[in-house]
Amino acid sequence: MEQEERARAERAERKVKKAAQLLLFRRHRTPGVKAWELKKALGDDYMEIIEILNSILLKLGMEVRRISEGEKSDNERFVVVLKDLMTDKASGLRIDDVAILSASLAYIISKQGKASRKSVEDFLAEKFPRRRVIRALERYIVQGYLREDENLLYIGWRTRVEVDSKTLMDLILTS
Amino acid sequence: MKAPEDILRLINFCKTIQRADTDPFDLDVKRFLTILSEYVRRWKSIDDLMLDAEAISELTKVIELQCKWIKDRSASFYIDPALVEFKLKLMEPAQLASAFFKAWHPIVSLDRITPERLKQGLDYWNALPPLSERKSAFGAASTPETGTLKLDDLIALHILSQTEFQEQIQQVLNELEARGRTEYYDFVYGDSFEDSVRKAYLTSYIVSEGKAELDIEPLEEKIFIYPRNGSRGQSGGSGGEDEDEDEEYPGEKRSIPIAISYEDWERWSKRREQGQSEQSGR
Numbered sequence: 001m002e003q004e005e006r007a008r009a010e011r012a013e014r015k016v017k018k019a020a021q022l023l024l025f026r027r028h029r030t031p032g033v034k035a036w037e038l039k040k041a042l043g044d045d046y047m048e049i050i051e052i053l054n055s056i057l058l059k060l061g062m063e064v065r066r067i068s069e070g071e072k073s074d075n076e077r078f079v080v081v082l083k084d085l086m087t088d089k090a091s092g093l094r095i096d097d098v099a100i101l102s103a104s105l106a107y108i109i110s111k112q113g114k115a116s117r118k119s120v121e122d123f124l125a126e127k128f129p130r131r132r133v134i135r136a137l138e139r140y141i142v143q144g145y146l147r148e149d150e151n152l153l154y155i156g157w158r159t160r161v162e163v164d165s166k167t168l169m170d171l172i173l174t175s
Numbered sequence: 176m177k178a179p180e181d182i183l184r185l186i187n188f189c190k191t192i193q194r195a196d197t198d199p200f201d202l203d204v205k206r207f208l209t210i211l212s213e214y215v216r217r218w219k220s221i222d223d224l225m226l227d228a229e230a231i232s233e234l235t236k237v238i239e240l241q242c243k244w245i246k247d248r249s250a251s252f253y254i255d256p257a258l259v260e261f262k263l264k265l266m267e268p269a270q271l272a273s274a275f276f277k278a279w280h281p282i283v284s285l286d287r288i289t290p291e292r293l294k295q296g297l298d299y300w301n302a303l304p305p306l307s308e309r310k311s312a313f314g315a316a317s318t319p320e321t322g323t324l325k326l327d328d329l330i331a332l333h334i335l336s337q338t339e340f341q342e343q344i345q346q347v348l349n350e351l352e353a354r355g356r357t358e359y360y361d362f363v364y365g366d367s368f369e370d371s372v373r374k375a376y377l378t379s380y381i382v383s384e385g386k387a388e389l390d391i392e393p394l395e396e397k398i399f400i401y402p403r404n405g406s407r408g409q410s411g412g413s414g415g416e417d418e419d420e421d422e423e424y425p426g427e428k429r430s431i432p433i434a435i436s437y438e439d440w441e442r443w444s445k446r447r448e449q450g451q452s453e454q455s456g457r
Binding site: 024025026031032062079080081082083095096098099101102103105106107109110111123126127158161162163164165167168169171172173175 | 254255256258259260262263264265266268269270271272273274275276277278279280281282283284285286287
C-alpha cells in the first residue's frame with residue numbers, strides 16, 4: 001500500500017518535471033504548449049499536473065496562464081508568465097521601443113480595441129521618427145503584441161496574456 | 176379598445192434601438208413601465224393583451240441590450256480616448272515604459288539545445304552532400320542583370336507593337352491639330368482616369384518628338400499645348416513669349432514634369448459637368 005503510494009507520487013513528480021520543461025522551454029516559433037500536446041505528453045489528468053506545477057511556480061513568482069484560441073478546449077494554449085516583475089530589465093528592448101509599445105497599446109485600448117494603422121503611426125510620429133515607429137510596429141505585430149487586419153491594428157494575443165491592460169491604463173491616467 | 180398611440184410609439188422606439196444599434200439607454204425604462212401600468216386596467220380584449228405583451232417583450236430586449244452595453248464598456252475599460260491621447264502626449268518615454276513594466280507579465284520561454292537535437296543536427300550534417308554537388312543537381316541559380324527597359328526593348332520583346340503605338344500617337348496628334356492651342360489638362364483629361372493617364376503618356380511622346388509644344392504661364396498656373404506646325408496664337412496670350420524662349424535656348428531640350436492625379440482628374444470632371452449643365456440651362 002505504502003509502495004503504491006510512493007510509486008504514484010514518483011510518477012506525479014516525473015510528470016510535473018516534464019510539464020515544467022514543456023512549458024518553460026520553447027518548442028515552436030510561438031511560445032506555449034497546446035492543450036492536446038500536454039494531454040499527449042502527460043495523460044488525461046494533465047490539468048491536475050498543471051495545477052501542481054502552478055502551485056510550485058507561484059512560489060517562484062511565476063504562474064501558468066491559459067490562452068483560449070477557440071471554442072474547443074483542445075485549442076487552448078498554456079504559457080508560463082512572470083507574476084511579479086521584480087526587475088525593469090526583463091528584456092533587451094530599448095526604452096524608446098517600450099514607450100512606443102506602451103503608447104500604442106493605450107491608444108488602441110482607448111479606441112475600444114481597434115484603431116487604423118495610420119492613426120497609430122501619426123500619433124506615435126509626434127514623438128518618434130516615423131521610420132522607427134513603422135519598424136517597431138512591424139516587430140510588435142510579428143511578436144504578437146499587436147495584430148493587423150486590413151489596415152486596422154488590434155490588441156494581439158501576447159498582450160492579452162502578458163499585459164494587465166487595466167493596470168496600464170490606470171497608471172497612464174493617474175500619471 | 177383602440178391601440179393607444181403612445182404604446183405603439185414606444186414599441187417602435189424599442190425596435191429602432193435594436194435595429195439601428197443606437198444607445199439603449201435612450202429609452203427610459205421607468206417611464207415605459209409607468210405608461211404601461213396606466214393602461215393595464217383598461218385592457219379588455221385579447222388584442223389589448225397581445226399589445227401589452229408585445230410592449231413588454233420589446234422592453235426586455237432593450238434591457239438586454241442595456242446589460243450588454245454595460246458589460247462591453249466595463250470589459251473594454253471604457254475611457255475617453257481624447258483624455259488618453261492627451262495623457263500619452265504629456266508623458267515622457269521613460270514614464271510610458273515604466274507604466275508598461277508595471278503592467279507587464281512577460282512569458283517565460285527559453286531556447287535550449289538538447290543532446291538529442293544535437294545528434295539530429297550531426298546526422299543531418301553527415302547526410303548532406305557538399306554544396307558543389309547540390310548546385311549541380313539543381314542547377315546554379317542565375318542572377319538576372321538589372322537594367323532599364325526602353326520602348327524599343329518593349330517592342331523587341333513583343334510587349335508593345337511599333338505600329339500600334341505609332342498609330343495611337345498619331346491619333347493624339349491629329350486630335351491636337353484639330354483642337355489647336357488648348358489647355359493641357361483639358362486636352363489629356365477624358366471620361367475615365369485610365370484613358371487620361373494613357374493620353375498623358377502618349378502626349379509626352381509627341382512633345383518629346385517635337386511635334387507639339389507647351390506654353391507654361393506661371394502666373395495663371397496654366398499649361399497650354401499646341402501642335403508645332405499649328406496655330407499657337409489661337410487663343411491669344413503667350414504666343415510670343417515662347418518664340419523668345421526658343422531663341423533664348425536654341426536647341427536646348429528641357430524636361431517638364433507635369434503631375435496628374437486622380438483627385439485632380441475628379442475635380443476637372445466635376446468642373447466640366449458643371450460647365451455642361453450651365454450651358455444646357457441657357
